[in-house]
Amino acid sequence: MTKLLRKQNYQRCLSLLQFSIRTNHNRIMSCGVVIGLFYGAKWISCLLEAFLQGSSSPVLNFGFLYLGVAQLWRDRHVLQSLKSYEEERITGEWLILGGAGAFAVCQSSFSMQAFIWLIILLSMAWSRWGLEFFQRFWLPTILIAASQYPSYVFLSSQIWHIVTPPDLLESFMAWVGSLIFQAFGHPAIAQAALLSLAVPLDPAKSVLIGSGCSGFDMAFTLATGSLILGLFFHLNRWLVARMMAIGVVLALLFNVGRIILLAIAVVYWGRDWFNFWHGPWGGQVFSGILFTVYYYSVQGWITSPKPKSSDR
Numbered sequence: 001m002t003k004l005l006r007k008q009n010y011q012r013c014l015s016l017l018q019f020s021i022r023t024n025h026n027r028i029m030s031c032g033v034v035i036g037l038f039y040g041a042k043w044i045s046c047l048l049e050a051f052l053q054g055s056s057s058p059v060l061n062f063g064f065l066y067l068g069v070a071q072l073w074r075d076r077h078v079l080q081s082l083k084s085y086e087e088e089r090i091t092g093e094w095l096i097l098g099g100a101g102a103f104a105v106c107q108s109s110f111s112m113q114a115f116i117w118l119i120i121l122l123s124m125a126w127s128r129w130g131l132e133f134f135q136r137f138w139l140p141t142i143l144i145a146a147s148q149y150p151s152y153v154f155l156s157s158q159i160w161h162i163v164t165p166p167d168l169l170e171s172f173m174a175w176v177g178s179l180i181f182q183a184f185g186h187p188a189i190a191q192a193a194l195l196s197l198a199v200p201l202d203p204a205k206s207v208l209i210g211s212g213c214s215g216f217d218m219a220f221t222l223a224t225g226s227l228i229l230g231l232f233f234h235l236n237r238w239l240v241a242r243m244m245a246i247g248v249v250l251a252l253l254f255n256v257g258r259i260i261l262l263a264i265a266v267v268y269w270g271r272d273w274f275n276f277w278h279g280p281w282g283g284q285v286f287s288g289i290l291f292t293v294y295y296y297s298v299q300g301w302i303t304s305p306k307p308k309s310s311d312r
Contacts, residue, residue: 025127028093031100032124039103039117042110046150053280056221056287057153063228068143075137084130092127096120114149121148143231153217160216167193169214177259195259197267207263213278215255218287222247222294233302243298250297254290258282 047058072079084092099120106112122145125133134141149155160169170193177195181188187199196206223244230240258277265274276282 025089025093028096029124029127032096032120035100035103035117035120039113042113043148043150046110050150055153056225057151060153060221060224060228061147061150063225063232064143064147067228067231068140068147071140071143072137078136079129079133082129082132082136084127088130089127092123092125095123096127099123111149111151111155118145118148121145153220156220157211157216161211169216170209170211173209173214173256173259176256177263180256180260181263195263197263205267207259207266209259213255213259213262215252218255218290219248219251222251222290226298229298229302235301239301243301246297247294250290250294254286254293258286 047061051058099116103113103116103120106116122141125141146152171190174190174193174195178188178190181197186197189196189199189201191201193209194201194206195209196202198205226240226243226247229235230237230243235243262274262277265277277285
C-alpha cells in the first residue's frame with residue numbers, strides 16, 4: 001500500500017513537472033511559483049517569530065489569507081471560465097520576469113521583497129485570468145494582498161506617524177495618565193510624551209511613552225480583527241463599523257491602564273516589575289484581558305441569528 005502511494009505521488013509530481021515546462025507561458029508561471037515558495041518560507045518564518053514575541057499580527061495575516069482563498073475556492077467554477085486576452089497574458093509574463101529579476105537583486109530588504117512578490121502574484125493572476133478577474137474578485141484580491149506583508153501593523157504605525165504631528169498619540173496617553181493620577185490625589189505631570197509621578201518633573205520618577213506603547217498597534221489590530229470577523233460572519237457594514245469603533249476605544253482605554261501600571265512599576269516596584277509588564281508576558285496578559293472584554297462586548301452581534309429578509 002505504501003509503495004503504491006509513493007508511486008502515485010511520484011507520477012503526480014512528474015506530470016506536474018512536465019506541465020510546468022510544456023510552454024513558455026507555463027515556464028514563466030512556474031518561475032513565479034518558485035519565487036512564491038522562496039518568499040513563503042521567509043514569510044512564515046517572520047510570522048512565527050512575531051507570534052513568539054507576543055504579536056497578534058500573524059493572526060490577522062492568516063485571517064485575511066483564509067478569507068480571500070476561501071472566496072476564490074467557493075467560486076472556483078467562475079475562475080475556470082475566465083480567460084485572458086493575448087495582450088494581458090504577455091503583459092503579465094513580462095511583469096513576472098521583471099519581478100523575478102528584481103526579487104533576486106533585493107535580498108537585503110524584506111519589505112521590498114514583499115512588494116515585489118505582490119506584483120508577481122497579481123501579474124500571475126492578470127496573465128492567467130485577465131482584467132475580469134480583478135473586476136469579479138476585487139475583495140479576495142485585496143484580502144490576499146493584505147495578508148502578504150507580515151509587518152503591516154508596523155507599516156501602518158509608520159504611516160500614522162508620518163501623517164500626524166510628532167508624538168500625537170504618545171502625548172495624549174501621557175496627558176490622560178497624568179489626569180487619572182491627579183484624580184486619585186497623586187501628584188503627576190505630563191510633558192509631551194513624558195509622564196512623571198512628581199511635581200515638578202523628575203526624570204527618576206518618569207516614564208517615556210514610546211511609539212510602541214501609544215496604543216496604536218493594538219487599536220489597529222482590533223479594528224482589523226473586527227473587519228475580519230465581519231467578513232467571516234457576513235455582518236452588516238454598519239455593524240462592522242461599530243465593532244471596529246468599540247475595538248479602538250477599548251484598546252486605547254486599556255493602553256492608558258497599562259501606562260499607569262508601568263509608571264507605578266518603574267517608580268515604586270523596581271525595574272524587574274517594569275520589564276515584566278513592558279515585555280512579552282505582560283503584553284500578553286493585557287492583550288488577553290482586552291480581547292476577552294472585546295469579545296463579550298460584541299458577542300451578541302456575532303452570535304445572534306441573522307434577521308430574515310421580511311424583518312429588515
